[in-house]
Amino acid sequence: MNSEFIIAVHSLVFMAYRPDGMASSEEIAANVCTHPARVRKVLGCLRKEGFVATREGSGGGYRLIRDPGSITLAHVYRIMAAGSLTPNWCSGDPEMDCMVGSNMQDVMNAVFCEAETRLESYFSEITIGSMLSQIKELKQA
Numbered sequence: 001m002n003s004e005f006i007i008a009v010h011s012l013v014f015m016a017y018r019p020d021g022m023a024s025s026e027e028i029a030a031n032v033c034t035h036p037a038r039v040r041k042v043l044g045c046l047r048k049e050g051f052v053a054t055r056e057g058s059g060g061g062y063r064l065i066r067d068p069g070s071i072t073l074a075h076v077y078r079i080m081a082a083g084s085l086t087p088n089w090c091s092g093d094p095e096m097d098c099m100v101g102s103n104m105q106d107v108m109n110a111v112f113c114e115a116e117t118r119l120e121s122y123f124s125e126i127t128i129g130s131m132l133s134q135i136k137e138l139k140q141a
Contacts, residue, residue: 005084011032014032016128025040028061068127068129069127072126072128074123082116091105094106
């Protein structure tokens, strides 16, 4: 999993928490504990996909424009981290004269493809709104 996915989810939950759904990149960055430039990069991706809008000037920032209950982690994962489970390197070589070595890449690719499918399925059951509810419950406990 990459850090952009975590920043995106945290940012969306934070904006959902705000009464007006609005926050500056500096406010979000302080809450996420990262640099505002990283937040702006991530939120730029979310803006392109229609999850947030921007407002320039004093009192401006990023505003959540979708219902938090309709945004799933699967949506965010596909935007920010799809394919991140698959490693950049895999052992073996299809040209090897060994049954194991020549087929390991295909078998591992199938494993990671299935893992990604299952992860997205699991993430489709979790919304930004449900995560905010969990946070509120933890605060009350």
